[in-house]
Amino acid sequence: MRESGACPDSAGTGHALVSVTLRYFAWVRERVGKTEEVVDLPPGLRTVGDVVTWLAGRGEEYAHAFENPKVVRAAIDRTHVRPDATIGQAREIAFFPPMTGG
Amino acid sequence: MATIKLQREDFDAAAEAARMTRGRTDIGAVVTFTGICRDHEAGHGVSALTLEHYPGMAEEEIARHVAEAEQRWPLDGVTVIHRYGRMAPGDNIVLVVTAAAHRAAAFAAAEFLMDYLKTRAPFWKQEERAGATAWVDAKAADDAAAERWEQPGKRDAAE
Numbered sequence: 001m002r003e004s005g006a007c008p009d010s011a012g013t014g015h016a017l018v019s020v021t022l023r024y025f026a027w028v029r030e031r032v033g034k035t036e037e038v039v040d041l042p043p044g045l046r047t048v049g050d051v052v053t054w055l056a057g058r059g060e061e062y063a064h065a066f067e068n069p070k071v072v073r074a075a076i077d078r079t080h081v082r083p084d085a086t087i088g089q090a091r092e093i094a095f096f097p098p099m100t101g102g
Numbered sequence: 103m104a105t106i107k108l109q110r111e112d113f114d115a116a117a118e119a120a121r122m123t124r125g126r127t128d129i130g131a132v133v134t135f136t137g138i139c140r141d142h143e144a145g146h147g148v149s150a151l152t153l154e155h156y157p158g159m160a161e162e163e164i165a166r167h168v169a170e171a172e173q174r175w176p177l178d179g180v181t182v183i184h185r186y187g188r189m190a191p192g193d194n195i196v197l198v199v200t201a202a203a204h205r206a207a208a209f210a211a212a213e214f215l216m217d218y219l220k221t222r223a224p225f226w227k228q229e230e231r232a233g234a235t236a237w238v239d240a241k242a243a244d245d246a247a248a249e250r251w252e253q254p255g256k257r258d259a260a261e
Contacts, residue, residue, distance in 0.1 A: 026154055026226035027237045054250055078146030078159035080222065094135065094156060094224075100224025101153070101160075102137055102196055 025096035031065035049083035141191035156224035
């Protein structure tokens, strides 16, 4: 049985870097040049929009992928979210263009 | 019980519909919708489509909408099969089968599911045309088709 409080990461102190998997699809994937990556989000990022702004500053390919942030959609742990959604304890954040299935 | 499949392989719409009604005498209506890769789009030729999807989320998103359809209409069966990978004109892309005692529920649920698959399920189409490739843009008409199913909050209770 797991003891509560034994894991300092779950205490939410806000100081530790938060490690999440970022996944990219369709032309966002092509522009970024990778399908996924594990990153340590710097402290202070609160929303999905904050992550987009941070990503856009990571290099030319990211700037290109997120040049029009309003077009790029996001999902946290496989659920659609809006840009103002808080990251919380997200383990996986995905970015992709509007969907064209069916 | 709903059947949801994501697969590279083709499907057999008639076989899926038959499977849903086998051994049952309470079903009065079965609607099958098949989406097919066509050879043209907005005036230009299309030589192939490649469908990319978000594994895991695609299944979950479809399951959520199937559950919603089952809540909205009295359904006796739902099957959704969505293919991914490369498809040539004439190839099947997506199948929705709905069964109910009466046709209204089966028709409505099939249309509801297709409208949501087009706009909310994490799939992306890339077209091949004359040696070039291009990602298909989302269509405002598809968004509008999905939006008409939105239910007005809880306003009714207050009025």
